[in-house]
Amino acid sequence: MTPHTPAVDGRTRHYGHFYGLGEPEGDGPVAVVIGNCQAESLRVALDGGGLRTVRTPAVHELVTADLPHLDRWLARASVLVSQPVRDDYHDLPLGTRQLTARLGAGARVVAVPVVRFAGLYPTSAIVRPPHDPSLVPPLVDYHDLVVLAEAAARRDGTTPPVPRLDAEAVRSVAALSLHELRKREQAHDAVVASDLFDDPSFEQMRTLNHPGNPVWTALASRVRDRLGLPDHVVDPGRQLLDSVHAPRLQAVVDAFGLDDEATDHWIVEGTQVPREEVREAHLRWYEREPQVVGAGLARHADTLALLGLA
Known part of the structure; x- marks a missing residue:
């Protein structure tokens, strides 16, 4: 079923492509990135270089009315990049296993960890x-x-x-x-991020769960490597997840x-x-x-x- 285009407001404008208000730029395969507030930063770092990404609401912000739009993109996606999400999260079919089942034939799934590192902010x-x-x-x-x-x-x-x-x-x-x-990482066969903190710096983390640009650049490169895609470095022109230090x-x-x-x-x-x-x-x-x-x-x-x- 084709989802109805919702009324245009701040949310639908912000996630315009997700709600059908236009198409992502480029002509490569579609990649959907799902997770908490970290997912959008990873999506930005992944965009281009053979992938068209779709800005998607964080998983905890998705509501029932969003499901037809999500399903439309899952059906089109060649790649799902997802943090581990349990089945029936917030009483909606948003678990990673459930999302995977709604992908089209031949689509690939890459797991990424929720990145938390308390070493720089131990209290x-x-x-x-x-x-x-x-x-x-x-x-x-x-x-x-x-x-x-x-x-x-x-x-x-x-x-x-x-x-x-x-x-x-x-x-x-x-x-x-x-x-x-x-x-x-091991429990979900996720792309590895932990070794990035063998020699930690404040540039890497703004809070214990808000990574900085160096982490997103490295993690995106590792996702691309797992997918067999050529390296592609994105300069977002701004600091990602920068609202709280x-x-x-x-x-x-x-x-x-x-x-x-x-x-x-x-x-x-x-x-x-x-x-x-x-x-x-x-x-x-x-x-x-x-x-x-x-x-x-x-x-x-x-x-x-x-x-x-x-």
Whole structure:
């Protein structure tokens, strides 16, 4: 069934080709890239050089009305590049296995990992509380494990632990993070990204899950290599996934021998937000959302122990 073209608004203009408002440039085979917010950056780095890519909403933003448009592109696609997505994600047939089944004959599938590397931001964490996985703290969506431990101590009426923030602890967190990334790569036969962080730099990651351009260039090259396509380097003319930058700790600079200076602020949409302002806002928020504290302590127990916060 041919999908209806939706009313033109900001969303449909942004994803115009996906909704049938024109065709992607070029005449090569179509590639669809599916995943979280990282997928669009990878798509940009893959575009051209024998591939026509389609800007597609992130998988968590797709709704029922989008399915006919997605199916139209899957039927046309010669390549599906996908982060691992479980079956019936958000109660929709968006799992990687389900998407693969809707591809045309002869289409190829390449798995890519969700890239998370905590070595450059060892106290940063993501918490998805079971009672509401969409719940995020104010100002920045990331949790600071030092602040989380402080919130737990306030809740329990105890003295907050003193964090162990030295080069050895940073390298231990990095090793744990790389171990988890390698497990994800191996479990899904995904293109390898973990070795990119053998010698990490802040250019590679803006936050623990927002890679910079060097990572996207390398990952796109490896996807192309798996597909047997000639090398093709894209200069997007801008920094990808650049909206949020986490503070840079001196312990990280020391651990990896970096030339960068430590910072004590976040950058959110180009505006500096002091780390202390974020800490205070998060502590107030944890008082209103105590379940998040428990979920964070459980989810990140190993890292908390490495940082002396358990």
